[in-house]
Amino acid sequence: MAKRNLLICFDAFGTLFKPKRPIAQQYGEVARGLGLSGFTDEQVSKSFKAAFKHETKENPNFGKSNGLNSTTWWTNIIQNTFNPLVGPSPTLTQHLAPALLYRFSSEEAYNLLPDVLPLLQDLRTHPPHGIDRIAVGVITNSDDRVPSVLTSLGLRISPLTYGSGGVKAKTGMGEGNDVDFTVMSYDVGFEKPDRRMFGAAEEMLASLPVAVGTEPGSWVKVFVGDEFEKDVVGAQEAGWLGVLLREAASGVPDGLKEVDERVAGALLRSLRGSGDAVSISSFSTLAKALGVVPEPDRSSP
Missing domain, CATH: 3.40.50.1000 (HAD superfamily/HAD-like)
Known part of the structure; x- marks a missing residue:
């Protein structure tokens, strides 16, 4: 044969x-390391799920459907996760988003x-x-x-x-x-x-x-x-x-x-x-x- x-x-x-630890926990750790506060991991988890659902609906397939690159797509989610918790802040775009994008591209997160x-x-x-x-x-x-x-x-x-x-x-x-x-x-x-x-x-x-x-x-x-x-x-x-x-x-x-x-x-x-x-x-x-x-x-x- x-x-x-x-x-x-x-x-x-x-x-x-x-993930090594729940995503919300890792998001919270990085955010607190950059001086953001006033939220729990449970709040981050709930806000992340809502932000992810919204972004997936508005810009399917990681933004591909609407011409977004993945960096912009995930930055939107990170901002929409933390804006309801800490309010608009330059830290979200300038520091938190790049830090989380780096972490979740490597063995730091997984x-x-x-x-x-x-x-x-x-x-x-x-x-x-x-x-x-x-x-x-x-x-x-x-x-x-x-x-x-x-x-x-x-x-x-x-x-x-x-x-x-x-x-x-x-x-x-x-x-x-x-x-x-x-x-x-x-x-x-x-x-x-x-x-x-x-x-x-x-x-x-x-x-x-x-x-x-x-x-x-x-x-x-x-x-x-x-x-x-x-x-x-x-x-x-x-x-x-x-x-x-x-x-x-x-x-x-x-x-x-x-x-x-x-x-x-x-x-x-x-x-x-x-x-x-x-x-x-x-x-x-x-x-x-x-x-x-x-x-x-x-x-x-």
Whole structure:
């Protein structure tokens, strides 16, 4: 039997990484460090949610729909979060917004989920049985800060990203990356669960050296995320295989089958056809279910 190829992509925020502490708490810490006061973290949380909801409605997809860049979009949210709490202040624009934009572009704000890096590394060194070639991507509803966040967290990220006019940044596509490409909704112009996000990833795959000489139908396409509707249903409707990561998800729908985590290689065997979906508990069990063999000393102190 001819070997198959594997395209496996991941959601970013909430799936690969998560905030070290609640966002409102971090916003409050930075604001107080700049001399702002008179508010609680609970008030910041409530005000942030209202500001985020308003900005998302007025300027969808991180401002892309109305021609805003992501810096302006997030600055609007920061100002509208703190204006009701402290009143208009030059500090918000001149100091607080840049400080928060920097923090939430790096490891200062986030942690990788457990076993993300081992899984990505072992996919390269110990590919699943029956898989010939592997490509790894990120598909995320986000602005352009995701690659810098992932890089700061210790992942080797290719500069290959999807741009509004197609594929851009074709340099630095050699071997040695943990992630071969990144697809962000701001660049695509649409957000998951829109199938065009997954179509963009398929375009990215076609541009990779690893795909040269392969047939599109030889690639098993798997997407791993933490939101059922956006990630799993979106993947299914695009003809991909959707995997809900339970350690990151807020809930698991009734009837969504679980991978038998006791059996090595069970994931690719349990996904019988395009548009299938399963859940799995964690990245460590995902590695086992893919048939990835961890390095013998990976758990050593």
